[in-house]
Amino acid sequence: MSVRAKRLFGGVKIPSRKLSAGSPILPLEGVEEVCIPVRQHIGAPATPVVQAGQRVKRGELIAKSSAPISANIHASVAGTVKAVEERPDGKGSTVLCVVLTREGEEEAFLPPLTNPSKEEILARIEEAGIVGMGGAGFPSHVKLRPSTPVDTLLLNGAECEPYLTCDDALMRSHCDEIVRGAKYLAAALGAERILIGIEKNKPEAISAFSGALEVVPLKKKYPMGSEKHIVYTCTGRKIPLGKLPAAVGVDVQNVATAFAVYEAIEKGKPLIERVVTLSGKGAKEQKNLLCPVGAPLSSLIRACGGEQGAVKLVAGGPMTGTALVGEEAVVTKTSSGFLLLSRGETNAEKPTACINCGRCGNVCPMKLLPMQIEFYTEVKDYEAAEKYGGATSCIECGACGYVCPARRPLLQSIRAAKAALRRKV
Amino acid sequence: MSYLVSPPPHIRTPMSTKRIMLDVLIALLPASIAGIVLFGWQAAVVLGISVVSAAATELVWQLIAKKFRKRPKEAFLACLREFDFTSLVTGLILGLSLPALAEAWYAPLLGSVFAVGAVKMLFGGTGKNVVNPAAAGRVFLFLSFAVMMRYPAPNFGAIASSDLSSLTAGATQLATALQGEPTLSALDLFLGTGVAGCIGETCKLAVLVGYIYLSARGIVKWYLPLLCVCPAVLFGMLLEWEFSFLLMAQLGLSGGLLFGAVFMATDYVTSPKSRLANIVYFVLLGLLIGGLRKAAGIEVFSFCLLLMNFTVFLIDPIFKPRPFGKTKKEGNK
Missing domain, CATH: 3.40.50.11540 (NADH-ubiquinone oxidoreductase 51kDa subunit)
Structure with a gap:
């Protein structure tokens, strides 16, 4: 059965560059220590329920949901809790983590359900x-x-x-x-x-x-x-x-x-592992890896044969992902991939003057005018950025920044405008 | 090991401002070659002077602007790095919209200095000018020098042996046609053979090749020049109340309409931002040309373009696209 899709307004054709398309899902080997952040979701961080030195089984609850919008976090490997402490998250900040040293293979899953209501x-x-x-x-x-x-x-x-x-x-x-x-x-x-x-x-x-x-x-x-x-x-x-x-x-x-x-x-298995793509020409091999949550990025890079000439590390996809400052980042429940981009794939050209070509507006799937938002954000007139550009409706897909021939920092400006407008409301 | 950190997106299209301007230059190449073939060395002199002086104006301006901050050598290198070919495009378009008169060598020089210096750089450089620099330069020359009203016909093809005086005496082929003088065939108009006019605009075939190139490369939306030319021709025919193929060919293929619609009106900086606003702008431009041509009896493209440039600020907010998912009730605020 197949259904015909409606046409999408705007959007942009980007080369897929699915380098790891042929790779099967391979289990990630050689993870001796995992570092599980208590905040991997939108909402309140989970509260740790384990102490340093405690033995935990794979699948055991280690941090409990603390608010209506929050989520439980489970041990992704069996082992000993080494520490519950702030660790760098690779994005230039720190996050509270439960650090586990791997020992043994004991599992503590939930009972399977049959015909659940x-x-x-x-x-x-x-x-x-x-x-x-x-x-x-x-x-x-x-x-x-x-x-x-x-x-x-x-x-x-x-x-x-x-x-x-x-x-x-x-x-x-x-x-x-x-x-x-x-x-x-x-x-x-x-x-x-x-x-x-x-x-x-x-x-x-x-x-x-x-x-x-x-x-x-x-x-x-x-x-x-x-x-x-x-x-x-x-x-x-x-x-x-x-x-x-x-x-x-x-x-x-x-x-x-x-x-x-x-x-x-x-x-009965809690969410303790996920498939993560490690790709980009800055890695020797590109693979889809089944990783335990909390596995450090360095172990993923090692599994792909190491890095070669990567100039940029990205958590997530190249359009919406976050650039990382170092390899301390870990796999979380939402990590779809990590990219090691080489010089030829990414570019850090300086922005030049906007030539008003209108490409950003033509590709905007929300039918906004990013050039207007950027123009008014530069002069800190955020109301005008909303009025003439529609800043608050932006979904931050980054299509405008991709097509901009003048390399304007469009998404950055839109985020600044949104943040400023949020503060005012 | 330290890595680059920047906001997303982390990949960019290979299309850059420089590449766009290079594409426009490539698209102007057929028209330039056709102009030189039709009008001879005089055309080459005019084009050369206008392009070189346009680029020189920008470089000198940038040098003066940077001199106070950096050492001269560094300032010069910075200027070359930042040079984005836009003034080359301006200079070439201006040169192509002038008659091939080498004796008026000062005209392309002054026009380029005015177009780049006063119209573009004075307003803040690339992307900041309010009106189309090439059109403003042409209007400036047209109003300043009487010699700009004389258009030689190319000494080429069937016209070569005939009496040239009627063609060189006054106006373009369009002006003669509008005044009811005997005219050339549609094919001559299309190829530019024996047609009096400016360097780049007489050979429509070359303009068409440039148009196809720009559309194929995605620099210009293919329908925009058509949305200017068709209303202009139809409105012109309506005003004459004559619906013949010859009149259609004369209105569409003579004068600078085709050249202007493809290369001048489509200038990004001075045209509206959104898709719908652009469509409205081009249709209005076409109608304005159709009407004013009849009233003035001469080619009025650059005047109309300048007029329309000032309406962009009105058109843009009116035809702003409605965000996806915004309901009609909330209005287009």
């Missing part, structure tokens, strides 16, 4: 600490209790970011599991229809799912996987500004989240 599914998702694995990391048990009725579950398998292949690898090898996870999600939501949107550059994934779910093959265009836009292209419904997809009766979940839900329900 709606409430049992939701309780298990909350217990297993599942968060949205597409990047934002919003706690799933909150997202699965929408305030308006939802009739459609949309699985997001677009993976429109260049380089990243973690979702693609998962969809190719674990189609059945994702479908079963999706059915649990749909049951929890009370949704009758399950759609999956996949970009056409992943034909294997499209054919794998076409027997099981309604597949929407999407045009290869960035940012196809943005929540607002995948809802529009797959269902034709427009999400009003400032509203969630549930407002139009759709719930969007990443394919990796669906897989995690399957594991939590049928195997």
Whole structure:
């Protein structure tokens, strides 16, 4: 079964550069110490429930959800708690982490569920600490209790970011599991229809799912996987500004989240590992690795044969990811990939004058005018940036910055404008 | 080991300002070659003077601006690094929109200095000018020197043996046509053979080649020049109340309409920002040209363009796109 997708306004064609597309999912070896941050999601950080010196089993709760919007965190390896302390997060700041030294292989998973009810599914998702694995990391048990009725579950398998292949690898090898996870999600939501949107550059994934779910093959265009836009292209419904997809009766979940839900329900396994793409020409090999949460980036780089001439480290995709200051970063529940970009792939050219070519406005999927926002932000007139450019509606996809021939720091300006406007309100 | 840290996106398109300007120069190449073939060495002299003096004006301006901060050698190197070919484009377009008169060698020189110095650099350089520099330079020369009103016809092709006086005496082919004088065939107009006019605008074939190149490279939206030319021609025919192929060819293929629509009106800096605003701008420009041509009896493209440049600030906010997901009720605030 396949559904025809609606055309997306704007967007930009970016070379996919899926260097790790051929790689199977390989388990990450040689992790002796993991450093698990207590904040890997949107919302309040979890509260650690273990002390230094304590033995923990794999899958044991180590930090407990402390607020309505928060998520549990579990030990990703069996071993001893070395410390509960602030550690550098690789982004230039520090974060409270539970550091585990690996010893033994004991497991302490939850009991598997058979034919669970709606409430049992939701309780298990909350217990297993599942968060949205597409990047934002919003706690799933909150997202699965929408305030308006939802009739459609949309699985997001677009993976429109260049380089990243973690979702693609998962969809190719674990189609059945994702479908079963999706059915649990749909049951929890009370949704009758399950759609999956996949970009056409992943034909294997499209054919794998076409027997099981309604597949929407999407045009290869960035940012196809943005929540607002995948809802529009797959269902034709427009999400009003400032509203969630549930407002139009759709719930969007990443394919990796669906897989995690399957594991939590049928195997009782909390969210303690995920597929991470390590890519970029700055790495000797490009691979999709199954990593325990908290695995240090250096162990991933070692598994890929080391770095060669990388000038930039990026956590996430090249369009929305964060540049890292060093290799101290660790894998979290939301890490889709790490990129080691070489000189030829990334560029740090100086910005030149805006020539008003209008490319940023033409590619903006939100139909904003980024050049106007930037112009008014430079002179600190944030109201005008909102009035003439629409700063607060920006989804920060970075398409404008990608196409800018003058290399203007458009996204940076938009973020500055948004922050300033938020302070004022 | 330290790594670069910057905000996303971490990858960029290879298309840069320099590359865009280089593409425009490449697109202007056929028109330049056609001009030199049709008008001979005089055209080459005019083009050379205007391009060199345009680039020199920018460099000198930048040198003076930087001199007080850096040592001369460093300042010069910085100027060369920052030179983004925009003034070359301005100079070439200006040269192509002038008649091929080598005796008026001072005209391209003064025009380029005015276009780059007064119209562009004085307002803040690349991206900051309010009106199209080339059009402003042309209007400046047109109003300053009577010699600019004389257009030689190329001494080429079928016209070579005939009497040239009627063609060189006064105006462009368009002006003669508008005044009801005997005219050339549509094919002659298309190829520019025997047509009196400016260097770059007589050979429509060359302009068309440039247009196709710019559209294919994505520098110019393919429909924008058409949205200017079609209304101008249709409105012109309506005013004449004559709907013949010959009149259509005369209105569309003579004068600087095609050249201006492809190379001058599409200038990024002085045209509106959003897609819809651009469409409105080009159609209005076309209508204005169609109307004023009839009233003035001469080619008025650069005047109309300057007029329209001043309306951009009005058009932009009115035709601002509505953000995705914004409901109609909230309005286009």
